[in-house]
Amino acid sequence: MTTTQQTETNAARVESENTLLRIEGLTKTFGSFTAVDGVDLSVPDGELHSIIGPNGAGKTTLFNMIAGSLRPTAGTIHFRGTDITAVDQDERARRGVSRAFQITQLFPGVTVHENLRLAAQADNQRFNPLATRNPDHDERARGMLDDLDVDARPDEVAANLSHGDKKKLEIGMALVSEPTLLLLDEPTSGVAEAELPALLEFLTDAVTDLTVLLIEHDVDLVLELSDRITVLDRGEVIARGDPEDIVANERVQNAYMGGY
Numbered sequence: 203m204t205t206t207q208q209t210e211t212n213a214a215r216v217e218s219e220n221t222l223l224r225i226e227g228l229t230k231t232f233g234s235f236t237a238v239d240g241v242d243l244s245v246p247d248g249e250l251h252s253i254i255g256p257n258g259a260g261k262t263t264l265f266n267m268i269a270g271s272l273r274p275t276a277g278t279i280h281f282r283g284t285d286i287t288a289v290d291q292d293e294r295a296r297r298g299v300s301r302a303f304q305i306t307q308l309f310p311g312v313t314v315h316e317n318l319r320l321a322a323q324a325d326n327q328r329f330n331p332l333a334t335r336n337p338d339h340d341e342r343a344r345g346m347l348d349d350l351d352v353d354a355r356p357d358e359v360a361a362n363l364s365h366g367d368k369k370k371l372e373i374g375m376a377l378v379s380e381p382t383l384l385l386l387d388e389p390t391s392g393v394a395e396a397e398l399p400a401l402l403e404f405l406t407d408a409v410t411d412l413t414v415l416l417i418e419h420d421v422d423l424v425l426e427l428s429d430r431i432t433v434l435d436r437g438e439v440i441a442r443g444d445p446e447d448i449v450a451n452e453r454v455q456n457a458y459m460g461g462y
């Protein structure tokens with residue numbers, strides 16, 4: 203083997219050692235319609251990778267396949283080097299793939315603290331209010347509540363929070379389960395303009411040491427938070443790069459980001 207070949211092999215090995223999520227040829231068809239069409243994606247440890255694209259581009263379908271709620275028609279998903287394509291959603295969550303949903307999933311009738319405690323003690327994201335109380339979960343819930351800085355007392359019921367604080371709580375519930383890969387689906391959807399700066403500040407802190415896949419329509423937020431961005435259009439990857447590359451990409455301009 204030449205020195206150049208050796209260097210390339212080493213570089214490939216380092217790349218694969220750092221890769222947390224690797225997707226190859228991922229495809230989903232609904233009848234004759236192809237919603238996600240042969241998507242490749244590699245996300246290294248610690249990266250915040252955003253998936254953007256116009257409505258109906260296939261972002262949520264892609265997320266559903268990564269989270270395990272939707273079976274791909276073709277392609278593979280590797281997580282930490284292991285093929286998880288056939289692994290069910292609960293087992294993926296147990297292995298560290300955690301999802302905060304587009305539609306708020308918190309329990310409106312219970313307190314803010316209790317929501318976080320239930321999330322901390324959830325076994326692979328299945329909430330069990332009857333599980334034996336563990337002081338460690340209480341502590342993690344309290345710590346997360348401090349980080350969240352929501353405008354509510356711990357004993358306030360979640361239903362009384364502002365929409366922005368509900369979003370924060372929902373993300374906090376995903377974080378308190380200590381995920382390896384966090385899937386964030388539209389964290390700012392429905393959040394009032396006035397609440398956005400606080401949510402952005404929280405998100406920036408919360409995701410610092412995590413590997414995150416983010417779907418988000420707010421382009422400013424995507425450009426600010428992302429290490430890399432993948433742009434989908436009609437199920438296909440049309441561009442990938444760091445925020446500067448994406449802003450400068452003509453195809454992306456035409457498909458999606460008119461005005462940037």
Ligand SMILES: Nc1ncnc2c1ncn2[C@@H]1O[C@H](COP(=O)(O)OP(=O)(O)OP(=O)(O)O)[C@@H](O)[C@H]1O
Binds near residue numbers: 256258
């Ligand atoms: N279960 C389903 N059956 C049939 N078609 C579906 C199904 N789920 C999604 N689709 C279609 O697949 C395409 C991609 O949908 P998807 O929700 O993944 O897009 P998206 O990029 O997340 O859109 P948005 O930004 O509007 O949330 C859309 O045309 C949608 O109508």
